Amino acid sequence: MDDQLNILLMRHAKSSWKDRRLRDYDRPLNKRGNRDAPAMGLFLKNAGRTPDLIISSPALRAKTTSLMAAEEMDFDHERILWNDKLYFDGPDAYVEAIKQAGTESGLKRIMTVGHNPMTENTIALLTGRQNPYSVPTAAVICLDVNVGSWDELVLGCCTLVWIKRPKDL
Secondary structure, eight states, X not given: OOOOEEEEEEEOOOBOOSOTTSOGGGOOBOHHHHHHHHHHHHHHHHTTOOXXXXXXXXXXXXXXXXXXXXXXXXXXXXXXXXXXXXXXXXXXXXXXXXXXXXXXXXXXXEEEEEOTTHHHHHHHHHHTOSSOOOOOTTOEEEEEEOSSSGGGOOTTOEEEEEEEOGGGO
16 A cells, blocks of 8 residues: 555636626636636546545635536545635645644545645745746646655655646646
């Protein structure tokens, strides 16, 4: 059995700016976003990278991305945690959410669905990289965690495995 811990970080799919009256938090996905979110979920399923848990921003575009990707992975929606800090706070909140969720026994792969620049900055923080990787909408990044447990997550403790963009599918 593989004991390697993985983090998947997904940026929400492309959102619509059509209705300027909507609060940023309430923006829906656009046509491309509605296509890309499930496609990335199907990619994760077919790649054998379905997470054990998803932690998502509850902002509409991230929530919809999470639910659509989860549907394609045959992922139980009860295993999605909605965390406002993934919308309102910075990369430290992402790391802390992963650490807290990781205390649950048996979790090997945790996925976040959030926003930029927090997603890019979280990857930079975890990999110890000075310049963040570019993360387009609906992209998924896989990191190997190079420590023995989730509560040991620190600056630079992860290695980038791959970045998958919808246009790569």
